[in-house]
Amino acid sequence: xxxxxxxxxxxxxxxxxxxxxxxxxxxxxxxxxxxxxxxxxxxxxxxxxxxxxxxxxxxxxxxxxxxxxxxxxxxxxxxxxxxxxxxxxxxxxxxxxxxxxxxxxxxxxxxxxxxxxxxxxxxxxxxxxxxxxxxxxxxxxxxxxxxxxxxxxxxxxxxxxxxxxxxxxxxxxxxxxxxxxxxxxxxxxxxxxxxxxxxxxxxxxxxxxxxxxxxxxxxxxxxxxxxxxxxxxxxxxxxxxxxxxxxxxxxxxxxxxxxxxxxxxxxxxxxxxxxxxxxxxxxxxxxxxxxxxxxxxxxxxxxxxxxxxxxxxxxxxxxxxxxxxxxxxxxxxxxxxxxxxxxxxxxxxxxxxxxxxxxxxxxxxxxxxxxxxxxxxxxxxxxxxxxxxxxxxxxxxxxxxxxxxxxxxxxxxxxxxxxxxxxxxxxxxxxxxxxxxxxxxxxxxxxxxxxxxxxxxxxxxxxxxxxxxxxxxxxxxxxxxxxxxxxxxxxxxxxxxxxxxxxxxxxxxxxxxxxxxxxxxxxxxxxxxxxxxxxxxxxxxxxxxxxxxxxxxxxxxxxxxxxxxxxxxxxxxxxxxxxxxxxxxxxxxxxxxxx
Numbered sequence: 001x002x003x004x005x006x007x008x009x010x011x012x013x014x015x016x017x018x019x020x021x022x023x024x025x026x027x028x029x030x031x032x033x034x035x036x037x038x039x040x041x042x043x044x045x046x047x048x049x050x051x052x053x054x055x056x057x058x059x060x061x062x063x064x065x066x067x068x069x070x071x072x073x074x075x076x077x078x079x080x081x082x083x084x085x086x087x088x089x090x091x092x093x094x095x096x097x098x099x100x101x102x103x104x105x106x107x108x109x110x111x112x113x114x115x116x117x118x119x120x121x122x123x124x125x126x127x128x129x130x131x132x133x134x135x136x137x138x139x140x141x142x143x144x145x146x147x148x149x150x151x152x153x154x155x156x157x158x159x160x161x162x163x164x165x166x167x168x169x170x171x172x173x174x175x176x177x178x179x180x181x182x183x184x185x186x187x188x189x190x191x192x193x194x195x196x197x198x199x200x201x202x203x204x205x206x207x208x209x210x211x212x213x214x215x216x217x218x219x220x221x222x223x224x225x226x227x228x229x230x231x232x233x234x235x236x237x238x239x240x241x242x243x244x245x246x247x248x249x250x251x252x253x254x255x256x257x258x259x260x261x262x263x264x265x266x267x268x269x270x271x272x273x274x275x276x277x278x279x280x281x282x283x284x285x286x287x288x289x290x291x292x293x294x295x296x297x298x299x300x301x302x303x304x305x306x307x308x309x310x311x312x313x314x315x316x317x318x319x320x321x322x323x324x325x326x327x328x329x330x331x332x333x334x335x336x337x338x339x340x341x342x343x344x345x346x347x348x349x350x351x352x353x354x355x356x357x358x359x360x361x362x363x364x365x366x367x368x369x370x371x372x373x374x375x376x377x378x379x380x381x382x383x384x385x386x387x388x389x390x391x392x393x394x395x396x397x398x399x400x401x402x403x404x405x406x407x408x409x410x411x412x413x414x415x416x417x418x419x420x421x422x423x424x425x426x427x428x429x430x431x432x433x434x435x436x437x438x439x440x441x442x443x444x445x446x447x448x449x450x451x452x453x454x455x456x457x458x459x460x461x462x463x464x465x466x467x468x469x470x471x472x473x474x475x476x477x478x479x480x481x482x483x484x485x486x487x488x489x490x491x492x493x494x495x496x497x498x499x500x501x502x503x504x505x506x507x508x509x510x511x512x513x514x515x516x517x518x519x520x521x522x523x524x525x526x527x528x529x530x531x532x533x534x535x536x537x538x539x540x541x542x543x544x545x546x547x548x549x550x551x552x553x554x555x556x557x558x559x560x561x562x563x564x565x566x567x568x569x570x571x572x573x574x575x576x577x578x579x580x581x582x583x584x585x586x587x588x589x590x591x592x593x594x595x
Contacts, residue, residue: 004070019061019072020048030074031083033090033112034149035062036198037530039159044150045090047083047112050074058082084118092123094201095144101202106527108200109147126172133177135185138207138363138523139196146176146203152195159516161491162310164189176203188313188588190490192306192514193360193384193523206360206524209381210391216352216381217260223346226261227332227411228252228356230268231422231519232385234540235358238526239389240399245536247544250404255392256356257405263340266407267355268414270332271421271430273562274303275553277579278325278427279435280570282509290476296320298485298500298507301427303327306361306514306523308583310490315497316585321510324580326378328421329355329362330371332411333378334578339566340411353379356388358422358522361514370581384524413558416545423541424488424518425454425461428511432465432484433552439467439474449551450542457517457534459492460485462507488513 001012006028013022018041020030032048035041043060050061053071058079066072073079091113098104113119130144148167153176156165164187168175178187196204216224237246256264281299288295302308302323311319326334333355337348355362359382365371366379383391392399406412417433420426429451436444446452453463462485467477485507487493493512499505515522520537521529550556567575 002066002068004066004068004072006072007074013066017066019050019052019059019064019066019070022066023061023072023074028074030061031112031115032062033108033147033200034151036151036528039198040149040151040154042150042154044148045086047086049079049082051076051079080116084116087113087116087118088121088123090147091118091121092125093128094147101145102205102208103202107202128172128175133184134207135183136189136191136207136364137185137367138191138360139184139189139193140205140207141177141184142203142205143175143177145201147201148174148176149200150176151198151200152176152204155194155198159491160190160192160194160489161494162188162190162192165195188586190306190309190313190514191361191364191523192490194515196360196523197521197525197527197529206384206387207363208387209363209383210387212381213354213383213391216354219352221350222352223262223344223350224352224354225263225265225336225340226256226354226356227265227267227270227329227336228256229329229358229422229519230271230419230426230541230544231358231522231525231537232356232388233544234422234520234537235525236385236389237399239386240392243536244533245540247540249544250406251399251402253407254402254405255397255399258397258402259391259395261354263336264408265332265336265411266414267329267332268418268421269411269556269558270328270335271418272414272553272556272559273331273335273579274325274328274421274427275417275430275434276559276563276570277331277575278302278323279431279438279553281323281325282431283435283438284571286477286480286482286508290480298505298510299323300500300509301511303421303427304359304361304512304514305365306359307490307493307512309361309364309586310493310514311497312583312586313588314494315501318497318500319583319585321500322583324576324582326371326579326581327362327365329357329382330365330378330581331579333366333371334373335411335562337376337378338373338578339562343410348374348376351376352381353377355379355382356385357382358385358519358525359515360384360523362524370583373578385522385526386524389526410558410561413556414548415553415556416548416551417553419544419548420541422519423455423538424457424513425451425486425511426518426541427513428454428484428486428509430553431509434554436465436467437552438554439470439477441471443552448546454484454486454511455542457488457531457538459489460487460495462486482509483507484509484511486511488518489516490514
């Protein structure tokens with residue numbers, strides 16, 4: 001610990017922290033704009049400057065490390081005036097359409113103006129040219145709103161390792177865009193949407209699908225079916241003032257019914273279905289490998305569409321390692337327009353399926369040619385958590401007074417295994433709960449069914465599970481140590497895929513989620529997100545799981561009934577037709593190659 005003076009008060013802070021961090025540890029707030037904890041600190045905006053005794057210049061507190069004996073002032077008349085000028089200069093090159101902006105009242109630039117006491121700019125000058133890029137089905141870019149904070153550049157290049165966005169040109173002509181300012185939709189962008197989470201203004205937003213959903217709800221010829229992903233129920237409450245990690249499953253179902261959706265289903269049902277299909281596929285691959293028939297291992301999960309697109313671009317020759325399972329919400333869409341449509345006597349052309357997802361990449365996924373059956377898209381529209389919150393507010397639904405409701409049947413019942421799909425490591429744990437019990441006839445030998453080594457936010461987590469005393473038909477698995485790995489975010493995925501590519505991977509099964517922490521911090525979730533918020537959402541996901549009577553996917557009676565009455569068996573002919581898919585090789589800039 002070192003000692004320094006901040007605003008006339010003697011304080012201590014750990015050695016190596018910045019002035020801003022030392023101030024925060026001692027309950028002193030320093031205004032800032034481009035800084036983002038644990039993600040981005042380059043001092044681009046200079047709003048966080050402070051006075052340091054003995055220094056000729058003001059110092060960017062997000063960059064300069066605090067030193068023993070430093071005398072720091074964070075709130076002098078000079079600093080207040082400098083910050084106002086810096087803010088006004090930024091505002092002079094920014095649209096003044098706050099009332100119609102999608103970030104109105106949740107804009108960091110707007111909030112900073114209120115904090116600094118600035119309501120308008122005293123400066124007028126040239127404005128950056130207006131350019132709106134709608135080439136991506138997931139993410140829109142409004143270049144006129146960019147403030148050059150470069151947060152998106154950091155998250156895309158350093159955290160996600162995709163590199164779709166960078167600073168182009170210099171000085172006043174600087175723009176943040178793909179190389180050569182080509183449209184985002186023509187690049188290797190994975191549509192993960194992490195750039196939309198960190199953008200402080202409305203430069204980067206998810207492609208809005210609310211109008212399409214409003215139109216469907218108003219169309220008397222349409223039966224509008226909605227489903228909601230596991231991670232939504234532990235995050236959407238934040239949009240209405242609930243603390244991070246509040247479980248709102250019942251309120252969520254109630255809000256969707258109040259919005260007049262015809263059927264309200266739970267994507268968790270399809271998550272249980274995914275485990276039956278993916279677990280059976282994994283068991284089949286391991287069986288073939290051990291009995292000499294040959295199989296592609298390790299098998300890698302395919303629930304994250306951003307991750308799938310990353311592989312298609314970056315490791316196209318490794319596509320055979322991906323599970324052939326569709327993601328849960330597209331499985332649900334396929335079932336709604338086949339099994340459920342037949343059951344209800346509804347023509348699939350009259351059905352409109354809406355998925356509420358924590359993920360912007362799902363918007364891209366539903367437009368893939370592979371995600372349709374019988375000539376109908378599996379899912380017609382994807383709303384992010386943020387979009388649904390806006391629709392609930394526009395419907396004049398008072399969130400805090402909603403009474404809990406239930407999801408509709410027969411596609412609304414789920415187990416705890418499905419809940420944990422929303423967290424990194426959850427898909428793997430859910431699969432192991434089922435596969436281990438199918439092979440041995442016994443429960444997974446971990447306390448509370450939780451595979452502790454793969455729970456948490458570490459970049460790469462691994463575990464090994466030895467099969468002991470299997471059922472007779474699986475005797476060849478006796479003594480086999482199944483090795484697994486879990487990662488979230490593409491930086492960790494690249495490490496694991498490089499091992500696969502080089503033939504050095506020690507694993508049998510790998511789970512990858514495209515967003516750091518998994519779906520709990522997906523590109524469509526409430527802003528801002530840091531590890532503290534991730535941990536609260538993660539805990540809520542596991543609490544939801546532990547609150548269930550049924551906690552293993554194969555125990556879901558409605559899943560059992562679906563196979564008995566309609567699908568036949570996991571990985572059977574009809575299952576493959578409806579619930580499985582294939583992938584495409586893509587070049588560096590999104591072009592297709594024959595597979």
